[in-house]
Amino acid sequence: MAGSAFDMNRAEETAQSPKRLAIVDAATKLFLSQGFGAVSVDAIAAKAQVSKPTVYSHFENKEALFSGVMTGVCERAGGQEACPLANEEAARYMPMNELLQKTGEHVLGVITSPEAIEIFRVVIGEAERFPQLGRNFFEFGPASILEMIGGYISKKSNSGELVVDDPAKAAHYLVGMMVFPVQMGLACGARDPVSKDEISEIVADALKTFMKIYAPR
Amino acid sequence: MAGSAFDMNRAEETAQSPKRLAIVDAATKLFLSQGFGAVSVDAIAAKAQVSKPTVYSHFENKEALFSGVMTGVCERAGGQEACPLANEEAARYMPMNELLQKTGEHVLGVITSPEAIEIFRVVIGEAERFPQLGRNFFEFGPASILEMIGGYISKKSNSGELVVDDPAKAAHYLVGMMVFPVQMGLACGARDPVSKDEISEIVADALKTFMKIYAPR
DNA sequence: GTCTATAAAGGGATAGAC
DNA sequence: GTCTATCCCTTTATAGAC
Numbered sequence: 001m002a003g004s005a006f007d008m009n010r011a012e013e014t015a016q017s018p019k020r021l022a023i024v025d026a027a028t029k030l031f032l033s034q035g036f037g038a039v040s041v042d043a044i045a046a047k048a049q050v051s052k053p054t055v056y057s058h059f060e061n062k063e064a065l066f067s068g069v070m071t072g073v074c075e076r077a078g079g080q081e082a083c084p085l086a087n088e089e090a091a092r093y094m095p096m097n098e099l100l101q102k103t104g105e106h107v108l109g110v111i112t113s114p115e116a117i118e119i120f121r122v123v124i125g126e127a128e129r130f131p132q133l134g135r136n137f138f139e140f141g142p143a144s145i146l147e148m149i150g151g152y153i154s155k156k157s158n159s160g161e162l163v164v165d166d167p168a169k170a171a172h173y174l175v176g177m178m179v180f181p182v183q184m185g186l187a188c189g190a191r192d193p194v195s196k197d198e199i200s201e202i203v204a205d206a207l208k209t210f211m212k213i214y215a216p217r
Numbered sequence: 218m219a220g221s222a223f224d225m226n227r228a229e230e231t232a233q234s235p236k237r238l239a240i241v242d243a244a245t246k247l248f249l250s251q252g253f254g255a256v257s258v259d260a261i262a263a264k265a266q267v268s269k270p271t272v273y274s275h276f277e278n279k280e281a282l283f284s285g286v287m288t289g290v291c292e293r294a295g296g297q298e299a300c301p302l303a304n305e306e307a308a309r310y311m312p313m314n315e316l317l318q319k320t321g322e323h324v325l326g327v328i329t330s331p332e333a334i335e336i337f338r339v340v341i342g343e344a345e346r347f348p349q350l351g352r353n354f355f356e357f358g359p360a361s362i363l364e365m366i367g368g369y370i371s372k373k374s375n376s377g378e379l380v381v382d383d384p385a386k387a388a389h390y391l392v393g394m395m396v397f398p399v400q401m402g403l404a405c406g407a408r409d410p411v412s413k414d415e416i417s418e419i420v421a422d423a424l425k426t427f428m429k430i431y432a433p434r
Numbered sequence: 435g436t437c438t439a440t441a442a443a444g445g446g447a448t449a450g451a452c
Numbered sequence: 453g454t455c456t457a458t459c460c461c462t463t464t465a466t467a468g469a470c
Contacts, residue, residue: 017453019453019454033345034345034346035254035342035343035345035346036254037252037253037254037255038254038346040444040445040446041445041446041447042444042445042446050454050455051454051455051456052446052447052448052455053447053448053449053453053454053455053456054453054454054455056446056447056448057453057454058453061446061447062445062446062447120341121341121342121344121345122342123405124337124338124341124342124404124405125252125338125339125341125342125343126252126342127338127404127405127406128250128251128252128338128406129251129252129255131406134404134405134406134407135405135406135407137405138401138402138405138407139407142398142401142402143398143407146398169422172394172397172398173394173423173426175397175398176393176394176395176396176397176398177389177390177393177394178393179393179397180389180392180393180396180397181359181360181363181389181392181393184355184359185355185359187341187344187351188340188341188344188351188352188354188355189344189345189348189351189352190351190352190355190356190360205386206390209390209430212429212430213426213429213430234435236435236436257462257463257464258463258464258465259462259463259464267436267437268436268437268438269437269464269465269466270435270436270437270438270465270466270467271435271436271437273464273465273466274435274436275435278464278465279463279464279465
């Protein structure tokens with residue numbers, strides 16, 4: 001019908017070709033769950049309900065498809081918008097301890113989510129073959145988190161609420177205390193997923209320790 | 218010659234078949250540098266200067282070869298014997314700060330070595346397909362390190378040199394401060410290798426912070 | 435145990451019709 | 453852009469001689 005063709009054109013305008021989206025979607029799920037080598041282009045085409053040449057009409061080869069998919073995934077995975085620290089009003093008026101607690105819970109929640117662990121595994125596992133992907137992940141992930149928290153710590157040091165001579169290092173200590181060894185255990189499949197309650201407890205403990213180091217006395 | 222046949226028999230007795238060793242050696246290097254999927258049995262046979270059926274006469278299939286190789290690598294990689302804390306005399310008589318510094322330098326040196334990063338990448342990348350490998354790595358790696366340091370901290374808490382209510386947590390804070398984000402940066406290929414001097418500095422800083430938290434006042 | 439040779443399957447990628 | 457059909461190569465794994 002003419003109607004459906006019209007809809008298709010609309011879809012292409014707003015969100016590119018629907019088949020391309022189906023390919024990207026299928027490739028994302030397969031690559032994240034099995035890595036680069038274990039996934040065939042046949043499998044991607046089948047899952048996207050598309051033929052193999054259609055895949056190759058949108059992406060030059062398997063590597064390009066993988067790179068494209070994973071780059072997008074890394075950039076979206078941070079969830080920076082939802083982080084309490086990203087809200088300027090909150091960052092100014094919420095009590096420091098509460099804001100750091102909420103930020104820690106957000107960060108740890110993102111990092112320990114099953115999706116993030118899948119991304120972590122694939123990126124680390126393929127960092128040799130796709131060096132740019134590893135660097136990209138590091139920038140959008142850990143580096144970005146550290147920068148955000150370091151900036152806040154720096155402000156609080158200037159205002160006298162904390163006594164810190166190296167805000168970047170303080171941020172890395174705080175994050176290090178929170179994520180180690182939980183992230184490692186998850187990535188190794190050596191522990192069960194982390195519950196909300198456990199996350200709150202981990203963050204509260206780390207924060208208490210953090211304050212022992214940096215609170216003015 | 219009869220002599221060489223005799224040597225071969227000797228070698229088999231002391232260290233199994235030399236061809237098997239060549240296979241394991243070649244497979245180790247290839248798997249660690251390229252992961253499971255990117256390495257073919259042909260490549261392993263060629264590097265070991267052996268024919269493919271010889272590989273299959275020693276290992277049931279590629280998975281078994283990979284598992285065997287990686288398990289051995291993980292168990293040997295800890296280098297527990299060389300750790301200052303493993304020396305009971307040193308652990309008793311060396312001053313605490315010096316011993317923790319040396320232990321930290323050893324641990325961080327092992328963890329950030331190119332070989333360890335290779336192992337880390339491969340294990341994490343294949344943890345989905347080889348779950349036992351991931352758990353094995355975690356036990357022989359991070360868990361073992363934490364246990365060792367936690368035990369020492371516990372002793373020093375009993376003797377009054379430290380004030381610690383949860384030695385395991387204190388150990389994980391200390392190690393977390395040391396390894397994050399260095400290990401992550403290396404695994405992502407987002408930073409250069411760590412020099413001896415830098416390791417000493419990282420450990421010294423973390424230790425200073427650790428003492429701020431746990432030293433008796 | 436070790437080789438040469440080969441089977442059997444699956445992989446990435448493309449030609450050509452529509 | 454999309455499909456059917458296919459090419460060609462590599463891969464894992466084995467048969468059979470020595």
